[in-house]
Amino acid sequence: MSAHRAVIVGGGFAGLSAAYTLMKRGITPLLLESSDRAGGRGKGEQIDGFSVDMGAFVFTATYDTAFRICEELGLPLVSSQMKFGHLRGGRWVTTSPEGSLGSFVRQLPAAVALGFLSPSGFRSGTKVMRQIRRQAEYMSFAGDSPLAEIDDDESFGDYLRRLGVPRKLQVTLTGPLKMILGDPMPAGQALMRAYIGETMLSGGAVSMPERGIGSLSAALAAECADVIRVSTPVSRIVVDGGKATGVIAGGETIDADAVICAVPGTKVADLVPELPAPVRRALGTVSYSTGCRVVIGVEGSPLPEGWHGALYPEDDDAPLLMDRSKFLPACAPPGKSILDLLIGRDRAKELIPLDDESIKRELLAAARRNAPPGSKLPGDDEGHFFGVHRWEEALCMGQPGMLAALAEVPGQLAGSIDNLFLAGDYMGIPSVNGALSTGESAAVRVAELLAARPR
Ligand SMILES: Cc1cc2nc3c(=O)[nH]c(=O)nc-3n(C[C@H](O)[C@H](O)[C@H](O)COP(=O)(O)OP(=O)(O)OC[C@H]3O[C@@H](n4cnc5c(N)ncnc54)[C@H](O)[C@@H]3O)c2cc1C
DSSP states (O other): OEEEEEEEEOOSHHHHHHHHHHHHTTOOOEEEOSSSSSOGGGOEEEETTEEEESSOOOOBTTOHHHHHHHHHTTOOEEEEEOOEEEEETTEEEEOOOOOOHHHHHHTHHHHHHHTOSSHHHHHHHHHHHHHHHHTGGGSOOSTTOOGGGGOOSOBHHHHHHHTTOOHHHHHHHHHHHHHHHSOOTTSBHHHHHHHHHHHHHTTTEEEEETTOHHHHHHHHHHHTGGGEEOSOOEEEEEEETTEEEEEEETTEEEEEEEEEEOSOGGGHHHHOTTOOHHHHHHHTTOOBOOEEEEEEEEESOSSOTTOSEEEOTTOTTOOEEEEHHHHOGGGSOTTEEEEEEEEOHHHHHHHTTSOHHHHHHHHHHHHHHTOOTTOOOOOTTOSSEEEEEEESSOSBOOOTTHHHHHHTHHHHHTTTSBTEEEOSGGGSSTTHHHHHHHHHHHHHHHHHHHHHSOO
8 A cells, every 4th residue: 555645547638737737836646547658548659750649639729728838848839720621512622711802702612612602501600600709708728718608408400400500501510520529410519619619710720739749748748757657547536534535556555635537537437436416417428429540651742732631521431631741740751741531420430340451441442532633642552651549439529518517516526525636628628728727727726735734
């Protein structure tokens, strides 16, 4: 048996940022991670001069905690504006985020293809835009985003129907969400609106560490290396007399004055059977999409000049394509690129059980059926390397009312299970930034608690 002032369960971005924050405040925690490496869904890897992200890959404009931690750790950020091709009615169109009159005229054919210019599309599109602008302060992934305040039981599908958004424009508004998250229609309207609203308000601006998101999880893990114990799954958080008093890992009981539980929301109830009923109910609203991702190192540029990615929202089998070296040139050796193929929804569930080679062939074949004009997608056996990453639980979907229900959880835990703090993407605005900021705020509360009760 050993004892620590603070134990953190889970070494994804939430757990790592909790450990990092405690260490900055002079507290040495113990972080227990079940897998053989910290990083969770934000892991990356280095392959022959390529920097690959296995899970998360994009920070949008409001990732305040992520940007600050990158700065503190000396990771330069690279900014760009996303330019994607969209397949509509068998034709590829692109939009550019720049707001000039010339750009407006150039984009008219794209606006027609995307469904903005029919009378009902124009009417409802204007309503969506007006609402996004009016509620701009809510459309944010920042650590202090008030998004939960406008969350209710309405699903995103019902929201679009309420505003009279026609089918063609629904495809445009939900295209990227559908491809990455799975079907966004049953999810809560607040989170889905934030995904769209935040992108529109910032003109598609993204900012990332120059070697990808995996370089941030690696830098955090290196900073906290002395306090991380890997390959150590926690089987139970011990609650005694209304307080978290430690954890059980591999048959060992580790005592603690405070425990931060930073595992995905679906795993919390099993670790803490004593959770009060309202917390259990709130956690019951958490669900994750399934995702599958193929990464291929290729010679030259696989996508048309200037494109960051290509979206096939009308084709259920085709993945989202991305050339990460367009955002982040330092991620690939000169003259080479990283092509990402990402799929969510039921198709990801069908593919996940297959072997790596079959998944790569299936996704490449689907992408090639309607290849963007001028693209150079690799053949089945081409490429410097390829990797397949399967995620049974990828992005937190946000069921209707989830954000509002989870905002109540810290208050429901206090006085019922003291000294236990929950952190993770599901406790904030689901994203890397949500995970980082909830880890940080849990650590701040733990530091205050420990300061009030010196040993
Ligand atoms: C393919 C993909 C693409 C994504 N794209 C983006 C994106 O572009 N932008 C974005 O913001 N977000 C993206 N996300 C989501 C983002 O990765 C997550 O929101 C974030 O990384 C979650 O961090 P977390 O710490 O809350 O959870 P996790 O990363 O899941 O960390 C939880 C950790 O707990 C460990 N663990 C679980 N059970 C135990 C136990 N019993 N004992 C000890 N350890 C345990 C796990 O091994 C894991 O390391 C993406 C995710 C995926 C999978």
